[in-house]
Amino acid sequence: MKIIRRIAILLVMFLSASDYAVLYGQVVRPRLLLSAADVRLMRESLGRYAWFDKAYGEAKEAVDRACASPIDVPKPVDAGGYAHERHKQNYREMQSAGILYQVTKDERYARFIRDMLLQYADLYPTLGKHPMAASDEYGRLFWQTLNETVWMVHAAQAYDCIYDWLTIADRGTIESKLLRPMARFLTIEHAATVDRIHNHGTWMVAAVGMLGYALNDTNLVDIALYGTKKDKKAGFLRQMELLFSPDGYYAEGAYYVRYAIQPFIILAQAIENNQPELKVFEFRNQILKKAIVAELQLTDANGRFIPINDALKEMSVLSQETILALDVAFLRYGDRGGWLAMAQKQGKVSLDASGLAVARALQNQGTPTTFASRSVEYIDGPLGDEGGIGILRSGPPDDQSMLVMKYGAQGFGHGHFDKLGFLYYDRGREIVQDYGAVRFVNVEPKFGGRYLPETESWSKQTIAHNTVTVDGTSHYGGVYRVAQEHHADRHFFSAANPAIQVMSGKIDGAYRGVSMQRTMAMICDSALPKPVILDLFRIDSKQKHQYDLPLYYMGQFIHTNVAYRAFDSARTRLGLSNGYQHLWKEAEGRAAGSVAFTWLQGDRYYSMISAADTSTFVMFTRIGAGDPNFNLRSEPGIVLRRNAASTVFATVLEPHGYFEPVNEISLKATGRVKEINVLVSTAEATVVEINGTGSLHWLFAVVNGEASTEASHSITVGGKTISWKGNYSLWKH
């Protein structure tokens, strides 16, 4: 007995509280993003890794400041003003305070969380639907459920961190007046959102799941994992199956994945800490890893997300969400190619075991391998059969051409009617832009920081994109419900040869009786300083239609060969609906041969040369009409209009020359390419010729029929037969 007592004493001396908990079958906390082991490791690591110390120091400074200030839990009133921002600040501070409490065991932090949660527990039962609620997805603390779930994801972590410290009475108050009612609000009042396959749904299941673990409530956890009916037709795992394509492309696109990845990552961490047997990071061939790789690839040379769909252009890999995602990915998968370098670029790590892992690696390794952005295609749809998005790149990161073409699915409610649209960047600068969304996020005087009406009326519409609008209406009649059921198709994507990279996509159903195919090539030539873009937009129809192809160039109009009439004393709009009402018509004219237009962006000139004859009408436009609230950016465009049945818009984009205003240097303000002609376009193939100064004579052929790298083709052009093998061919004479 004495020996046994001694052993017991030894146990008391060497076991931690959590070890006891394990011994006695209790819940070991913290258990959500942090495990007890993580906390020990973090504590021991302080002062050893500069990057981690920085994260710790910043959190400590912010939370210490918060602890020294009065707690404010204001009545919810706005959708983007003080109360809205304060509740966001509160959940961030609580979450950080929880981590700090665990690491330091300083009770100031625990008291801060307790006091705040008790104030929320006082407030919450008094709340009904938020006064600014604008849809079924209303919240109580916030105007929309989305923010409410984000609040919960953070608050659940804070609660978990101080759970063991709280009195039973306080736990009772917090759970009965706040957490349980919120759980009911979320899982019952918003059951539809729990089961929704959508980023709001992901945040919802993350909130419910985190709360489930925090409350040690298996029912909530199961709802989060498998849907309200627990039949696995919804819930977290199903979302991982349906929201990503097999290669990790997120259905809503590049900007949204940044936001959507966070609840995936957070809940996955909590699951891994509590139900490792689910092997969530291995799920679907490591779909989370693929998603993060895709997220990082879908950025411009400055790390900003390619702004397709309802995107805000400034958003980048520097965002908190991406920092956390990358750190967790590093922890779970190791460095899968330049991830450490990307973390270094982010300049911060997250304050948890994953951030610690990155900090340690950054400290112990030399200069990490650069993240290699490359030419890549992502297929779209859960099964990968709903078209895709292609990115062609050429040149080193600091002097890179990037071309993006979209030929995938709609991407839910934030998707745009922009099939076969493209974006073109040079050195991280937008040269041909996608407008993105019309929104000033969190800017209170701008509709509470929400999406502005012009997102629907302008930026989602087809005419707002660099693709063809038929008869002045958007794809699928601009009806989301229809568009969401259809998708474009990939034709081929070929990036193996750096001298010529080509991608091609097709869409048949966007307009009745009109088939479209767009082929875009990035061509390097030793005689040209930068790659040129070749763009063949083939339209096939039995009926005559009006085809409008805009180019939203960024920069200063320098020159055009189109004899135009300028509307410079009075100005009207291009149309009355479908986005046309937002375009001023600045000038119009008729082509006389290939249209040439040159603009200046930064220190480089760009020219567009497009096959045309007098049947092509050219309009110079400016965004900003129909905008009584000054929500739009005043930016230019050029629109090619043609009334035809079948036709091909064949265009070259050529970067050239140099402008340096400090030393007053302007070189080669005129490009080399002078004309492009469509020689033939049949069901089998399209052939164009490109002519320019200095003996530039190119012939390019692309297959319109079934794609195959092996098939041979021959076609007669002007009495002469040309032959090639594969999907395309380029001849330089």
Next chain:
Amino acid sequence: MKIIRRIAILLVMFLSASDYAVLYGQVVRPRLLLSAADVRLMRESLGRYAWFDKAYGEAKEAVDRACASPIDVPKPVDAGGYAHERHKQNYREMQSAGILYQVTKDERYARFIRDMLLQYADLYPTLGKHPMAASDEYGRLFWQTLNETVWMVHAAQAYDCIYDWLTIADRGTIESKLLRPMARFLTIEHAATVDRIHNHGTWMVAAVGMLGYALNDTNLVDIALYGTKKDKKAGFLRQMELLFSPDGYYAEGAYYVRYAIQPFIILAQAIENNQPELKVFEFRNQILKKAIVAELQLTDANGRFIPINDALKEMSVLSQETILALDVAFLRYGDRGGWLAMAQKQGKVSLDASGLAVARALQNQGTPTTFASRSVEYIDGPLGDEGGIGILRSGPPDDQSMLVMKYGAQGFGHGHFDKLGFLYYDRGREIVQDYGAVRFVNVEPKFGGRYLPETESWSKQTIAHNTVTVDGTSHYGGVYRVAQEHHADRHFFSAANPAIQVMSGKIDGAYRGVSMQRTMAMICDSALPKPVILDLFRIDSKQKHQYDLPLYYMGQFIHTNVAYRAFDSARTRLGLSNGYQHLWKEAEGRAAGSVAFTWLQGDRYYSMISAADTSTFVMFTRIGAGDPNFNLRSEPGIVLRRNAASTVFATVLEPHGYFEPVNEISLKATGRVKEINVLVSTAEATVVEINGTGSLHWLFAVVNGEASTEASHSITVGGKTISWKGNYSLWKH
């Protein structure tokens, strides 16, 4: 005799060619920018000073490339295309080759210059007036004399550098077919320009003077120094008297001094090397030093010149001209406060003795003292009695507010009709802009890179500036001849108290019967994160007029309290002439109390709050109407219009809040100042009150009568008498 022979032999062994030249009364070369002693020093310094080695290496690389390429001296055909640029390249390469020849004695460089000069000697006699000549100031090699003189300034240096190496026959050819005819062309055909007090005149006398020294022709040198009549009523020294104010402000303004300083500096160097007895660097109390200090002060936080008059906004202290000017100033005057730091920022030194001096100092000293941009007033006019320009600054260089007000003379033909106009910067960003000139310098498709017609029709006009236009016409009827004979006046400038800095200017003659006074203050308050600007524009007239006061804000329209009607389906212009034809009217409305308008620029909000009642009409405008060639930038403005006899436009500009789109943070999108009211405005003083949230109640008084820091004032406001001493007073309640 033997001893004498031995001495002679010793002399032969130890004396250089130039020493002999001195012994025999010959001209010692080089003698223009470089002296023989400079050359020796440069040669000995190679490999010792990194900055100098860089300048040498770059020049060598460029000239070696030029020497290995065919010489091209094309027929002059254009005003900004290949031939134009090639002739510029040629003179730059010749000048550099001359320096390299002197330093290395490598005859390749000498041959390069000789061959090129001989080609010019072949070409020049065949030339008449340049085919693109557009005025009396035509050239032969170039479309305007100005470029021709710049060519000569460089070519004369090259010729001087290889003079001793050339055969007498080649000298004969070059002088008789090229240099002498050019000298005649410049001094006889363009005698008026030689005598012109203007930057073209400065380049002209520099060209003539440099050529004079190169040809050892005292007549030419005297013409350069004293004018064609040699009566000292024109020429270099007279220009130094008339083109700068006593404190160094250059008549054409901040952008032009950069260009104009170069011939001053170059010819001064040549004079110092040849006629040191003229003490040119001491002339007029070291006016060249003052000019350089003023040039450096007249920049924004990014080193770009304040773009008043016909300025191009990108131009900065990084320009070659400023590098040379600063290096020479350092050589001649030593470091007069942050000059070395500025040279370091320039990143380059010039390839001569002055660049060497800077390179040596940069190498031998630690981190140099930062250049201190500060609040400063420059008086205008040769005697300093033609008004001036005031700059108020607050905050450290990386977070600096800068306010510029112009109350000086017209500044010759590139001057704008912008009396009492202002510019406002925050952290080097334009917040309230001056348009600058309409020009794409050297961009051939844009009118050969020359000033575009919209410079006259738009950017010179009063309405294009942040000042009052009366009855829709520009100051002085927009007539240069009249404007050049008048000037505004300084009222007072007070920057001693960092908490409140105030400047005030007046103009009486810009409109018949209308007196104007503008007082602008930069006020720091511990309760406000950034200084606010107070702007009181007082107009006194017996007759009723239409007063338009625009604010060309830079950024995104966020909110206004004006109930306006938006012209968003059809748009017309503000007027038909005097610049109004270039403004689209986007919206208009009538004030109902103080006008409030908020915009977002970068990560900060700015609000304008202006005293008004229903007699104030507000228009939102956009630049770009009447611009068939797409030469203008599409940028917004807000115009306050009031029909009145005497009135005061009283405005506060308040920076506030924070916007950070990556972390989606928006704070304080609404400012604190809510209203400003004019309480009284008499011949003696104007008093305004400013009210805002958080108990912000200010009273500000400014003296309208004679300025004096000592005089006491008292004025009755709403039955209460307030008293103060000096030109202004601020009361905070």
